[in-house]
Amino acid sequence: MLSIKESIKFAMGSIGNAKLRSALTALGIIIGVAAVVANVSLGASFNQFFTDELGTQGSNFIIIYSQDVNIFFDKELNVIKNTPGIDGVSPAKGQTEEVTYLSSKRQISIQGVTADEQDISNLQLEVGSFLTDKDKYVAVLGNDVANTKFDKNISIKNPLEINFKRRDGTNVTQKFIVKGILQKNKATFVGGGPDRDVTIYIPIAIMNELLNTTDYGAFTARTASAESVRNVSNEVDRRLALHLGVPTRDLNNPDAKPYRIFNQADIIDRLNTLANSLTILITMVALISLLVGSIGIMNIMLVTVTERTREIGIMKSLGFNKYDILSLFIVESAMVGLLGGILGVLLGIIGSYLVESFLNLPHIFPVYLIFLGFGIAFIVGLTAGVYPANKAASMDPVEALRHE
Structure with a gap:
């Protein structure tokens, strides 16, 4: 039975023997991960930007x-x-x-x-x-x-x-x-x-x-204090409404009051909600690239299975079992995804920095985005490789050796 270390070594060899194909296979993952990372970073930057902007207008x-x-x-x-x-x-x-x-x-x-x-x-x-x-x-x-x-x-x-x-x-x-x-x-x-x-x-x-x-x-x-602004605002609203003759039953009805009240915390929440909604919308579009990338990996891996049919037959005749073949192809697919994740995270960091500089936004890059990018790419690559790997592992060794 092959160890994980041996599977990774085989996968790296296979990727190295087809550098251009591997790079093109990872391209969809690279673009998708970069877009996700950059968009989430921009969302965090916009949130900080809104907070800083309101701070210049006054505090609490x-x-x-x-x-x-x-x-x-x-x-x-x-x-x-x-x-x-x-x-x-x-x-x-x-x-x-x-x-x-x-x-x-x-x-x-x-x-x-x-x-x-x-x-x-x-x-x-x-x-x-x-x-x-x-x-x-x-x-x-x-x-x-x-x-x-x-x-x-x-x-x-x-x-x-x-x-x-x-x-x-x-x-x-x-x-x-x-x-x-x-x-x-x-x-x-x-x-x-x-x-x-x-x-x-x-x-x-x-x-x-x-x-x-x-x-x-x-x-x-x-x-x-900033922590008390919302509670104090609610108390001001209650006292002012009662003072102006607003019935107790209408204290929570803004239309019953002859004034409008808002506070810094509410404004920040609304602006952050707007920024988060925009980030989610754009990120959903970016996830389409990841979907396309995963389909690309699956297609290439299926082609690879076809090209390596005779090799799979030889491996099985030498004693490699179904688990060994399955692990080889899944690890190779995951490695392509991980490679795309590394390049995608780097591209996302550079892209977010350039956009934030152009828009004069604070540079905010949460560290968790690095792990998020790697995780997404790895899972996409792993998932996309399951079907081709299973197809390779299920081949009959005699029929595989006859394949030209």
């Missing part, structure tokens, strides 16, 4: 948007502020208004906020300083507002005018002095509020004064 944040005017006031602000686990909260109010700098007029998003907004939303300044709760007619500009939106760049202490549209149809224009300019936002998508690069921040008390209103449009809150 909760955002509550009102769906109508005159919903949120100071009482609602205090409800959120007094919820256990809340580490800070800033009311916000946004409108798109006409902004004039020198002779240029542009439509710019204006956000009324408090001083807490800087820490909650992780607003980093390039020059100047952020708003304080004692400030009046000063503004902090997003990087694009200061450097690309107008005909000339805006600097610290430059004046600009904002024309506010009130709810009663009247307008009021007010001059603001630039107090600070934000750093360019590194995030490539907006995950925690307005796009800060194209936003002007002013004190919310001044915005309400100019608009002749007292309500807020939203609240941005922060929890003490």
